[in-house]
Amino acid sequence: MIDKVVASADEAVAGVRDGDVVLVGGFGNVGVPVHLIEALVRLGRRDLTIVSNNCGTGETGLALLFKHHLVRRACASFPAQAGNHHFVAAYESGECELELVPQGTLAERLRAAAAGLGGFYTPTGAGTDLMAGKETREIEGRLHVLEQPLRGDVALVTAFRGDRFGNLRHRLSARNFNPVMAMAARHTVAEVAEVVPPGSIDPDDVHTPGIFVDRVVQVGEAP
Amino acid sequence: MTPQGWTTDQMAARLARDIPDGAYVNLGIGMPTLVTAHIPPEREVMHHSENGIVGMGPPPPRGQEDPDLIDAGKNPCTLALGASICDHTVSFTIIRGGRLDVAVLGGMQVSARGDLANWRVAGQKLGSVGGAMDLAAGARQVWVLMTHVDKSGRPKVVEECTYPLTAARCVDRVYTNFAVLQVDEDGLTAIDLAPGVDLATLRACTGAPVRGD
Numbered sequence: 001m002i003d004k005v006v007a008s009a010d011e012a013v014a015g016v017r018d019g020d021v022v023l024v025g026g027f028g029n030v031g032v033p034v035h036l037i038e039a040l041v042r043l044g045r046r047d048l049t050i051v052s053n054n055c056g057t058g059e060t061g062l063a064l065l066f067k068h069h070l071v072r073r074a075c076a077s078f079p080a081q082a083g084n085h086h087f088v089a090a091y092e093s094g095e096c097e098l099e100l101v102p103q104g105t106l107a108e109r110l111r112a113a114a115a116g117l118g119g120f121y122t123p124t125g126a127g128t129d130l131m132a133g134k135e136t137r138e139i140e141g142r143l144h145v146l147e148q149p150l151r152g153d154v155a156l157v158t159a160f161r162g163d164r165f166g167n168l169r170h171r172l173s174a175r176n177f178n179p180v181m182a183m184a185a186r187h188t189v190a191e192v193a194e195v196v197p198p199g200s201i202d203p204d205d206v207h208t209p210g211i212f213v214d215r216v217v218q219v220g221e222a223p
Numbered sequence: 224m225t226p227q228g229w230t231t232d233q234m235a236a237r238l239a240r241d242i243p244d245g246a247y248v249n250l251g252i253g254m255p256t257l258v259t260a261h262i263p264p265e266r267e268v269m270h271h272s273e274n275g276i277v278g279m280g281p282p283p284p285r286g287q288e289d290p291d292l293i294d295a296g297k298n299p300c301t302l303a304l305g306a307s308i309c310d311h312t313v314s315f316t317i318i319r320g321g322r323l324d325v326a327v328l329g330g331m332q333v334s335a336r337g338d339l340a341n342w343r344v345a346g347q348k349l350g351s352v353g354g355a356m357d358l359a360a361g362a363r364q365v366w367v368l369m370t371h372v373d374k375s376g377r378p379k380v381v382e383e384c385t386y387p388l389t390a391a392r393c394v395d396r397v398y399t400n401f402a403v404l405q406v407d408e409d410g411l412t413a414i415d416l417a418p419g420v421d422l423a424t425l426r427a428c429t430g431a432p433v434r435g436d
Contacts, residue, residue: 027274027311028297030290080351091349100350103273104315104357111312124319124360127338127391130352160291172291172308173274179310207310 004166005195005216009039012189012217016045016154019072023110023152023181024052024062031174032061033191035219036156041068049073051110051150053103053177057083066090075150077103100130107180109150114183119148152185159208162192163199166213167206179208188213193220225376226424228400228417236261237415238327238368238398242268246324247277247317249358252296255327255368269305271323273354275314278306295354318354319361326362328355330369330397332384335431337394337406339367340386352389359390371399371428378430380404380411401425404433412436 006012013036016022022040026032032052041064050071056062065071066086074096079087090096101109102124112120121144125131135146157178159168168190170178182188190208195218229237231254239261242248249271250256259281262268270279273295280301283289288299309317317323332340339359343350359365373379380397397404402425403415412434413425422435 028293030274030293030297078351078353080349088349098349100352102352102356103311103354104319104361107311107315108319122319122360124357124390126360128356128388130356170310172289173272173276173293174291175308175310176274177311180312 009035020153021049023155025157025178027176033156047072051075055079055087075099110184113149113151155181155185155188162216166210168208189215191219251328278303323362326358330367340384359393371401381430
């Protein structure tokens with residue numbers, strides 16, 4: 001029998017190790033797996049590489065990982081924003097380095113890893129500072145930059161509903177990076193507002209197939 | 224004396240006039256978001272948002288925000304008739320695959336060849352690039368909406384950008400408080416002037432040669 005549902009967020013993230021590359025879904029504060037992040041803070045694994053669109057704001061979500069000095073490297077498209085003081089402190093002290101990646105390149109590097117591709121050429125970033133140190137090639141008369149796949153050891157994602165097979169249905173703009181991150185990691189953990197009986201998510205409505213998901217934990221009050 | 228030209232709202236309205244019926248557009252965060260309110264109601268324009276929305280609607284009334292529905296600036300939004308939701312890979316396939324008719328971006332500097340700098344000032348250590356490089360490189364038309372000069376009165380339309388580039392040779396048009404500039408291979412042409420701004424004044428406030436229409 002397949003049953004990926006676990007009882008707690010702590011149990012769900014127990015497999016994370018020091019130094020892991022952790023993909024964290026979300027855009028701004030929407031679709032961010034805040035319960036899994038809090039469990040990761042309790043677990044106290046260090047020297048993490050965090051791949052996420054943002055670097056957290058205020059005192060919740062991603063910001064907690066920087067506040068507790070767990071991150072050695074951040075890979076993000078939009079780290080500089082109001083309220084990101086915990087990231088800024090970690091960055092300015094030299095404790096955490098930053099790799100700035102254009103948002104579409106971030107999504108596509110994850111997709112490349114998910115699809116087993118060795119990278120791709122894109123015009124995004126060509127002729128800019130973010131091209132430094134990368135191979136380039138002219139394709140169809142236009143300068144392209146070679147981008148590498150970005151694979152996670154672990155992905156922490158959210159969904160609206162999930163079942164014991166790991167099938168996930170997302171909701172509105174909380175979908176964002178969650179499906180591609182679920183596909184791009186060796187081990188994927190999903191926090192869902194509601195665990196539903198198998199079959200109650202119409203197969204046509206599954207956004208992230210359960211084959212990509214290893215653990216599911218319900219974190220919301222079941223409606 | 225430096226003229227005032229158009230107000231910010233008038234600049235947004237001037238740009239909105241040029242967005243055709245049926246267009247798929249992405250309006251960048253900041254000043255470009257003002258454009259929405261000026262699109263003539265008889266035109267059906269679909270707004271794309273990087274975080275996976277095609278057919279974004281206006282902000283919701285207070286108290287009716289959906290916590291799962293935000294725009295690229297992370298503010299609550301709604302969905303318009305005909306909207307669809309997608310994940311980030313599809314959203315950036317829309318951008319990078321050339322499906323957007325127009326991307327409207329803010330600007331710090333635009334060069335005479337259409338280079339755009341809008342994500343980080345020179346010397347600044349930490350910047351956020353977001354989807355700007357993808358939009359600048361991928362949209363069919365890139366229109367920049369910005370003030371004509373910076374806070375110190377220096378031209379923002381220049382011969383060569385001194386700030387780090389967002390993308391090279393990507394800008395098709397610049398809408399400022401002084402003028403609308405068309406950017407071509409061979410330089411800039413003023414295709415509209417704000418009231419009280421003549422070509423001589425425009426040229427005095429611009430860091431690169433400008434042809435009259």
